[in-house]
Amino acid sequence: MAQAPALPHGFELPLLPRLPRIGSVDQVAIEERAATLAKRSIKRESKLFALELAVRMTDLTTLEGSDTPGKVAALASKAIRPDPVDPTIPSVAAVCVYPNLVPHALERVEGTGVKVASVATAFPSGQSPTDIKVEEARRVAELGAHEIDMVIDRGAFLSGNYAKVYDEVRQVKEAIGDSHLKVILETGELGTYDNVRRASLLAIAGGADFVKTSTGKINPAATLPVTLVMLEAVRDVFEETGKRIGVKPAGGIRRAKQAVQHLVAVNETLGPEWLTPDLFRFGASSLLNDLLLQIRKEKTGRYQSPDYFTLD
Amino acid sequence: MTEIDKKQDRSPVPSVFEYSPAPESRDVVTLEDRYGLFIGGEFVEPRSGEFHPSVSPSSEEELAEVSYGGAEDVDAAVGAARTAFENGWSSWPAGERAKIIYRIARILQERAREFAVLESLDGGKPIRESRDVDLPLAAAHFFYYAGWADKLEYAFPNRTPRPLGVAAQIIPWNFPMLMLAWKVAPALAAGNTVVLKPAETTPLTALLFADVLRQAEVPPGVVNIVTGDGRAGSELVKHPDVDKVAFTGSTEVGKEIQRAVAGTTKKLTLELGGKAANVIFDDAPLDQAVEGIVNGIYFNQGHVCCAGSRLLVQESIYEQTIQKLKRRMSNLRVGDPLDKNTDIGAINSKAQLERIQELVRSGEEEGADVFQPECRLPEKGWWFAPTVFTSVAQSYRIAQEEIFGPVLSVLTFRTPDEAIEKANNTPYGLAAGVWTEKGSRILWMAQRLRAGVVWANTYNRFDPTSPFGGYKESGFGREGGLHGLEAYVRFE
Numbered sequence: 001m002a003q004a005p006a007l008p009h010g011f012e013l014p015l016l017p018r019l020p021r022i023g024s025v026d027q028v029a030i031e032e033r034a035a036t037l038a039k040r041s042i043k044r045e046s047k048l049f050a051l052e053l054a055v056r057m058t059d060l061t062t063l064e065g066s067d068t069p070g071k072v073a074a075l076a077s078k079a080i081r082p083d084p085v086d087p088t089i090p091s092v093a094a095v096c097v098y099p100n101l102v103p104h105a106l107e108r109v110e111g112t113g114v115k116v117a118s119v120a121t122a123f124p125s126g127q128s129p130t131d132i133k134v135e136e137a138r139r140v141a142e143l144g145a146h147e148i149d150m151v152i153d154r155g156a157f158l159s160g161n162y163a164k165v166y167d168e169v170r171q172v173k174e175a176i177g178d179s180h181l182k183v184i185l186e187t188g189e190l191g192t193y194d195n196v197r198r199a200s201l202l203a204i205a206g207g208a209d210f211v212k213t214s215t216g217k218i219n220p221a222a223t224l225p226v227t228l229v230m231l232e233a234v235r236d237v238f239e240e241t242g243k244r245i246g247v248k249p250a251g252g253i254r255r256a257k258q259a260v261q262h263l264v265a266v267n268e269t270l271g272p273e274w275l276t277p278d279l280f281r282f283g284a285s286s287l288l289n290d291l292l293l294q295i296r297k298e299k300t301g302r303y304q305s306p307d308y309f310t311l312d
Numbered sequence: 313m314t315e316i317d318k319k320q321d322r323s324p325v326p327s328v329f330e331y332s333p334a335p336e337s338r339d340v341v342t343l344e345d346r347y348g349l350f351i352g353g354e355f356v357e358p359r360s361g362e363f364h365p366s367v368s369p370s371s372e373e374e375l376a377e378v379s380y381g382g383a384e385d386v387d388a389a390v391g392a393a394r395t396a397f398e399n400g401w402s403s404w405p406a407g408e409r410a411k412i413i414y415r416i417a418r419i420l421q422e423r424a425r426e427f428a429v430l431e432s433l434d435g436g437k438p439i440r441e442s443r444d445v446d447l448p449l450a451a452a453h454f455f456y457y458a459g460w461a462d463k464l465e466y467a468f469p470n471r472t473p474r475p476l477g478v479a480a481q482i483i484p485w486n487f488p489m490l491m492l493a494w495k496v497a498p499a500l501a502a503g504n505t506v507v508l509k510p511a512e513t514t515p516l517t518a519l520l521f522a523d524v525l526r527q528a529e530v531p532p533g534v535v536n537i538v539t540g541d542g543r544a545g546s547e548l549v550k551h552p553d554v555d556k557v558a559f560t561g562s563t564e565v566g567k568e569i570q571r572a573v574a575g576t577t578k579k580l581t582l583e584l585g586g587k588a589a590n591v592i593f594d595d596a597p598l599d600q601a602v603e604g605i606v607n608g609i610y611f612n613q614g615h616v617c618c619a620g621s622r623l624l625v626q627e628s629i630y631e632q633t634i635q636k637l638k639r640r641m642s643n644l645r646v647g648d649p650l651d652k653n654t655d656i657g658a659i660n661s662k663a664q665l666e667r668i669q670e671l672v673r674s675g676e677e678e679g680a681d682v683f684q685p686e687c688r689l690p691e692k693g694w695w696f697a698p699t700v701f702t703s704v705a706q707s708y709r710i711a712q713e714e715i716f717g718p719v720l721s722v723l724t725f726r727t728p729d730e731a732i733e734k735a736n737n738t739p740y741g742l743a744a745g746v747w748t749e750k751g752s753r754i755l756w757m758a759q760r761l762r763a764g765v766v767w768a769n770t771y772n773r774f775d776p777t778s779p780f781g782g783y784k785e786s787g788f789g790r791e792g793g794l795h796g797l798e799a800y801v802r803f804e
Contacts, residue, residue, distance in 0.1 A: 023599075025600065026597040030597075030599075042334075
């Protein structure tokens with residue numbers, strides 16, 4: 001039997017029934033499987049379906065030090081109506097911003113169904129005292145953010161202090177009340193697929209509604225094999241507990257083609273039930289325009305100049 | 313932007329993620345109505361006068377008529393090969409031989425799409441496999457052996473390697489081009505000439521290969537292709553002027569061939585059937601092991617001699633593994649081999665389909681539980697849904713006999729010793745798979761498994777540098793690597 005990672009004395013994963021098996025991931029095989037999924041040839045109606053779904057799943061993101069109310073207002077408008085000339089294009093799922101900009105974003109998206117997500121807990125590094133991070137998350141929730149994207153403490157995780165990682169997720173979850181919790185694993189810093197799987201299960205055990213790959217500040221960010229590992233972890237949790245957890249690859253997905261490949265992976269790993277913005281999201285900024293470009297190409301049969309699509 | 317409005321109604325966005333058909337175009341392939349035999353660098357009418365259609369198993373469409381060679385045709389082909397051997401090929405400067413073989417490899421790469429489409433049309437295998445596995449590997453084999461052609465004395469240091477003469481090569485229908493490459497490439501590299509007998513149901517890519525031979529300027533008679541059924545094969549094996557026989561196919565025919573060459577000086581290599589065990593330990597990376605199980609048995613519709621057709625699962629993870637396997641199987645797409653999204657294509661022939669059906673019936677009668685995912689099989693052509701048998705006892709026919717179809721038998725074990733015992737409890741010994749996170753256990757298992765190939769945490773992975781072949785009734789001799797080259801030389 002594979003051993004769960006060694007846990008400090010007195011600590012137990014609180015999942016009831018406790019996950020009996022963390023399991024492992026074979027690097028060569030998972031990458032091969034991801035490559036096979038990426039080879040699915042998605043054409044015509046199925047492509048249009050995937051592109052449109054990808055728009056609805058997008059968390060349109062700006063996380064820059066230079067973000068201003070003006071920038072966020074523009075982003076929110078784009079989120080609500082991505083393509084001004086094609087009214088059939090749906091709104092995206094959410095805008096994702098820094099805490100200070102949550103009120104501005106809220107004001108803009110009110111009444112449109114677009115959610116506001118905010119990063120918290122000493123984003124992007126997570127290297128702050130726990131109480132400060134928990135307090136930050138509480139305050140962001142009080143500001144009205146619908147969704148909180150927290151980061152795990154990779155320093156704690158990599159030094160084997162899994163209890164701390166778990167504990168922080170649990171405390172943040174408690175602090176934010178009904179807000180939706182996405183837990184960023186920053187897979188580019190975890191180093192192995194085994195770690196991605198462990199961190200996913202740890203975050204889910206702590207109360208994550210979503211597991212998210214990356215902050216977007218580290219390379220590599222979301223890759224198809226990494227997303228696949230997380231999808232498989234989510235599937236194992238579902239099969240054992242019936243609990244549905246979402247997955248959000250973020251960072252590095254810039255092309256519509258990559259988004260479609262991810263959707264194929266979701267479809268063939270978790271099934272059509274997960275093909276909804278409630279359970280799968282893309283964290284992206286430049287992806288949206290490529291989706292719009294491809295949708296227009298599918299509808300008209302021609303590629304158009306990127307100049308025909310608004311920047312934000 | 314009125315254009316958008318106009319076209320708005322035309323393509324409504326569907327409500328489910330169904331993959332639209334994505335067929336590879338057939339236009340790259342041009343077929344003749346009728347093919348003769350390729351002897352002495354020319355297509356000639358068969359002296360037997362016999363022609364039969366080659367049928368596409370996915371549509372039952374007759375693709376072309378091919379000749380069925382008889383004794384006289386075989387004699388002519390062996391004669392042409394002998395002449396080509398004596399008149400130059402064997403004494404050509406080795407570098408020139410290498411050049412020609414490299415040329416074949418490059419042309420195969422250039423024309424890969426054409427060959428892949430024809431392979432799928434004629435044999436029924438999914439285009440994804442013929443495009444990504446069969447053709448790249450076939451070209452890789454020619455590249456690899458082309459490299460040895462002018463380095464034979466380094467391949468076998470301090471021995472003087474010489475070509476054997478005329479090689480009779482009989483290949484099966486499951487990997488027509490790949491098996492052709494496995495056999496033709498080392499034979500040519502060592503300076504032999506060849507008479508090739510492709511399988512009855514899949515002769516077309518070999519006939520297209522004749523075109524490559526001409527394009528590569530292979531001298532006439534160096535490779536001769538005699539299509540036909542078992543009679544042509546039997547004449548070829550018995551022909552007194554053949555120096556070497558290489559056969560891939562069933563154990564039954566392999567035994568006949570061995571009897572036929574007994575008492576002659578012909579060298580023989582046989583690559584026969586298998587009933588490989590794929591062993592999953594409880595510490596295995598389970599999702600990837602499930603991929604390996606699927607790849608092991610459903611690759612090429614299970615028409616693979618080294619298919620992992622017996623799954624041995626450690627009892628403590630049996631339930632989880634089967635649950636995951638069944639779920640994964642429901643994602644397998646069965647259908648048009650030319651569709652790029654197809655995972656499982658057509659069964660190669662009606663006869664093979666009947667054999668699979670017969671064995672599956674015997675499994676049900678003997679008391680095993682059968683599972684097949686829901687899938688719509690096309691009406692025309694020969695198809696069989698991916699199948700898994702659980703509660704299988706070692707004594708059932710489905711655990712003993714080679715099914716050569718998409719049918720998996722699942723057995724359980726408790727300890728590594730028991731796994732070895734069960735895995736080796738078969739007359740075959742071609743391949744095996746081991747899935748565990750423990751490196752030491754992989755080595756422990758590999759030492760004890762009586763199988764020519766043992767894969768660890770992967771399955772059905774091939775490489776031209778790696779020898780392939782069986783123990784026991786799976787045959788003898790190796791193909792691939794230096795071992796494969798050695799089968800085509802004698803030492804002075």
